[in-house]
Amino acid sequence: MIMEGNPPGNPDPARQIGGLDPRAFCFRSFKEQTYRSAVTVLEGIQKSAGFLEKKGVDSPRLQAELLLAHVLKLPRMQLYLNFERILQPAEVDALRELVRRRGAREPLQHILGSTSFCGFELAVNRHVLVPRPETELLAEAGWQFLAQLNRPAVAMDLGTGSGCLAIAIAAKVPAARVIATDVSGEALDVARQNATRQGVHERIEFRHGRGFEPVAGNRFDLIISNPPYIPRAEIETLDPEVREFDPRPALDGGEDGLDAFREIAAEGSRHLAPGGRLMLEMGDGQGPAVRSLLEAQKWIVDEIRHDYTRRERIVIARRD
Known part of the structure; x- marks a missing residue:
């Protein structure tokens, strides 16, 4: 996002988790010699799901699977x-370790090492915000706008993260070509890896820096951002x-959550080409405030779109 950095460190993996012996924490009803040699796939799922449920993890059965x-x-x-099927001892050990991490509330996407976004499998880690489903709606709005231009176009992804x-x-x-910026060098490393994996690295230029500083003198048909x-x-x-594992600067929008929007509203017009669009994701209930900030800087708000839960989530604006 506009600013990224190193989030809080990993929780210390305590030897005792919830009072259970860490060697048997997710298969507590089995004796050591029994579960090492005779744990079935179904039993592994059931015991893991039970442990995750006690730790407050949502959808514990799905997560265990x-x-x-x-x-x-x-x-x-x-x-x-x-x-x-009987799980091999090494498989039991591996499952137990992953379930321990998930029970400590490490995001599933971090444990698996990737997440799906718009059908693309993207690497994620502690240096980037895990993409949310609602951000797919922002991406869709962006590519639909550029596609209807029917000409080569240039977009800016401000605070690219993953x-x-x-x-x-x-x-x-x-x-389309895209210039993607981020203040976090570690985030840019992840983004480059993902672009290469998806075969689009030759049309994305990654630049390191804060806000609009890396694009001085550039103008874009689309400026798109999921800011903090x-x-x-x-x-x-x-x-x-989220609190312990997403990078704090990718979340922190300042006292009222609107700092990034103020910056974008004030500076974005210098980087928008004639006929271009600004598209931003925003938080629940921020629609009126974001509209006011943009209109105070002479932006014309064309549309505010809702997410899957009918919350105002995406603002689309232009210059006259």
Whole structure:
């Protein structure tokens, strides 16, 4: 996002988790010699799901299945055809470690090492915000606008993080080039890796720096961004997966959550080509404030789109 950096460190993996022996924490009803030699796929899922449920993890059964599928290198649905298969000791050990990490509320995407965004498998880690489903709507709005121009176009992804927006746009609009910026060098490393993996690296230029500084003198048909928009005081109320593992600068929008929008509203017009669009993701309930900030800087707000839960999520603006 506009500013990224190193988030808080990993929670210390304590030897005792919830009072359980770490050697048996997710299979506590089995004796050591029993579960090492006779744990079935179904039992592994059930015991893991029970542990995750006690740790407050959402959808514990699904999460357990995804973790075991990762260990076994199988599609998740294949587990249902292998419920009676006996897990090897190394597989039990690997599952136990992944379940321990998930029980400590490390995001599933970090454990698996990737997440899906607009159909693209992207690497994620502690240096980048894990892309959310609502951000797919922002990407879609961006590539639809560029595609209808019917000409070569240039977009800016401001605060690229994992590179999800830049990659989706470059992949969906072959005539487009993207300049993707981020203040975090570690985030740019992840984004470059993802762009290469998706075969669009030749049409994305990654630049290091804060805000619009890396694009001085450049103008774009599209400026798109998922900026930090969480009010600072609310960060501590977020789920541990977000609060402890997403990079804090990618979340922290200042006292009212609107600092990045002020900066973009004030400086963005110098970088927008005639007929171009500005597209931003925003937080729940921020629509009126973001509209006011943009209009105060002489932007014309064309549309505010809703996400899957009918919350105002994307603002689309232009210059006269």
